[in-house]
Amino acid sequence: MTTPAWDPAQYLRHAGHRARPFADLLARVPGLPGEQPRIADLGCGPGNVTAVLAERWPTARITGYDNSRPMLDKAEAEHAGPTPGGGRLDFAYADLRTWTPTRTYDLIVSNAALHWVPGHLDAFSAWLDGLAPGGAFAFQIPNNIDAPLHALMRELAATPRWKARLADVLRAEDSVHAPGVYLDRLARLGCATDVWETTYQHVLTGEDPVLDWVKGTGLRPALTVLADDPEARDAFVAEYRDLLRQAYPSAPYGTVLPFRRLFAVATKGA
Known part of the structure; x- marks a missing residue:
């Protein structure tokens, strides 16, 4: 899997839909x-x-x-500093493949990121070691790698025209595990654990809204690899767009994107 170059503006085009699962996670x-x-x-x-x-x-x-400097620049410019309640928001570079806590946290949380981290299950033990007793580790990740959104992308990337350039670029089908795998791992690490799934029925509007959505996330590795060849990039995107139009037909009220997400809240024993 290629490390993608992120575009904060593109990602935030669907900020409301993307933020809702985080609110649902925090509620638990x-x-x-x-x-x-x-x-x-x-x-x-x-x-x-x-x-x-x-x-x-x-x-x-x-x-x-x-680990994205453009994302961190956006975050620092708009959100860093003291908060109205007397707290503080800061931002720092870290590669989650190697990050471990250097201080004790009361909450470690992650929103739609761990599916980009190969072997993230193996990091849980060290992360939980960095929690205070009674603290929580909470995350949500997309669990729809088998949906047309991703399956069509992988199938197109595997065709003769694109295989040489895009083989092993996209997220693999095992980038997210079954809910029971997360429950078992966190429970065996001594946490009271709650794991669940929700499928959101996002109603998107505009021209080719599903393509616009995935340009901010799942398509980023392919866009990154093809960035030095705009003609090829545009050709791949056009082929993918046509496949998405068939898989996600528009209706008078918009285009429905079913999106399944996996949630986990693990509380460390006191």
């Missing part, structure tokens, strides 16, 4: 042990949902971590 996070809790947001992106953490825990000291 229990009270945190610290009076001025310390929170790590792994894969914070442009910081728009990191800022939501300060609304839920106004006194918290929150650090958003990401």
Whole structure:
């Protein structure tokens, strides 16, 4: 899988739909042990949902971590600094493939990032070691790698025209595990664990809205690899667009994108 180059503006074009699962995740996070809790947001992106953490825990000291400088620049410019409740928002570079806590956190949270981290299950033990007793580890990730959105992308990338350039570029089908795998891993690490799935029926509007959605996320590796060849990039996107139009037909009220997400909240024993 290629490390994608991220475009904050493109990602934020569907900010409302993308932020809703994070709100649903936070609704299940229990009270945190610290009076001025310390929170790590792994894969914070442009910081728009990191800022939501300060609304839920106004006194918290929150650090958003990401490996995309454009995303971090956007987050720092718009959200960094003291918060109205007496807390603080900061942002820092980190590669989640190697990140481990260097201080104790009351909450480690991740919104739609872990599916980009190969072997993320193996990181859970070290991350939980960085939690205070009674602290929580909470995340949500897309669990729709088998949906037409991704399946058609992989199938197109595997055709003779594109295979040489796009083989092994896109996320693999095993980038997310079954819900029971996460439950078992976190429970065996000593956490009280809640795992569930939700399928959102996003109603998107505009021209080719599903393509516009995926340009901000799943298509980024292919766009990154083809960035030095605009003609090839545009040809691949056009072929993919035509496939999406068939898979996600428009209706008078918009285009429906079913999107399944997996959630987990693990609370460390006190």
